[in-house]
Amino acid sequence: MNADRQQNVEMRLGGAIHEGMLAVPPQPQGLVLFAHGSGSSRHSSRNQFVARQLHEVGLATLLFDLLSESEDAVYENRFDIDRLAERLTQASAWVAEQPELAVLPQGYFGASTGAAAALKAAAQLPDSIRAVVSRGGRPDLAGEALPRVVAPTLLIVGGADTQVIELNQQARERMQATTELAIVPRATHLFEEPGTLFQAARLAAEWFTRWLVPG
Template identity: 55%
Template sequence: MTPLAVEIGARHLPGDLALVTDAVGIVLFAHGSGSSRHSPRNRFVAECLQRRGLATLLFDLLDPREAVDRSRVFDIDLLAGRVADAVAWTRCRGDVGHLDIGLFGASTGAAAALRVAAAQPEAVAAVVSRGGRPDLAGDALAQIRSPTLLIVGSEDTLLIEPHREALRRLRGEKRLEVVAGASHLFEEPGALEAVARLAGDWFAGHLGVGPRAQR
């Protein structure tokens, strides 16, 4: 991965960009509350996606001062704005701007990713949520047309019903996968590997296959 600065409005937040030869798309990671681009779970998934021919971008949604402010951590409007800026920054780059974009969100980052997909259907080709908070995406769920995969652990009991409700509200191509035996952080043996496999299949099936990829 190459360290760089991602332009987020007037800010430059740290990120890590991984390019792959003949990439079929690029996946932007939106981390959850209390996390950062250094999330070991997201980095593991990113490495798995790279082996599937996908470039990846992990970046910090908040600067260090904001990251300790709980009101910022759960400000979905703020986080969605940051993700949208990262999408715009990616589309303007000469090395990856031609690629289809996927969004991979965790926890509150998933809610932010879903809102961006609703607002920018032409820019977001697919979305994957890992242990996300789709309920925090609100009315945006019914506006999403990007293919959306929701992944939740079977032991993450507080979030299973919100995921089922979110699935009902989504109107485009959609799927809910419940990983057996997994808790919220997917720390159990084989759980994160299952997430990476599901995400890889979803992105590989939806990035690099549409009109944008043919240009």
């Protein structure tokens, strides 16, 4: 891996090739896989911004398309949490097959519907996924998987995103894992207000550092 450089990678997930962007800083301490929200992709500027903040604390990142191009053309697939979670588990398996990456503890970062997929996938991989962060997420959509999640989970919600705050609180009550709810003041659902996405990214970096980095 080229230190501090981004590489395009291809992974076979669900019988199709999925493109991703892998970034590995010098002496990485962990790897965070990103699950974007509906209608988004590995090119999400918000997730790329968060990824850069994670690089600064020594974490590698993998942003990839959860759906193939043909799958994404079917609107309903964007909300198929089971399918999205399956792609995450397959991506984790791909990571485990890469000698340079296999030794790194894994975490998931999910936005919007991607947060539900991250939690459902984490429930399926209790021995592999060490931490989960949700930003403006819909963890409630993970449904019956919530009580089975063992990875410490941080739920980040915008202070002005009142309906989603309530949904996150309800989801948290169903979880058995270590969880925290962090509310970013003035932020709406997409964290478009000045400085709010940076706050969310720093909260994510602190959480992953706490739970992924050995010692």
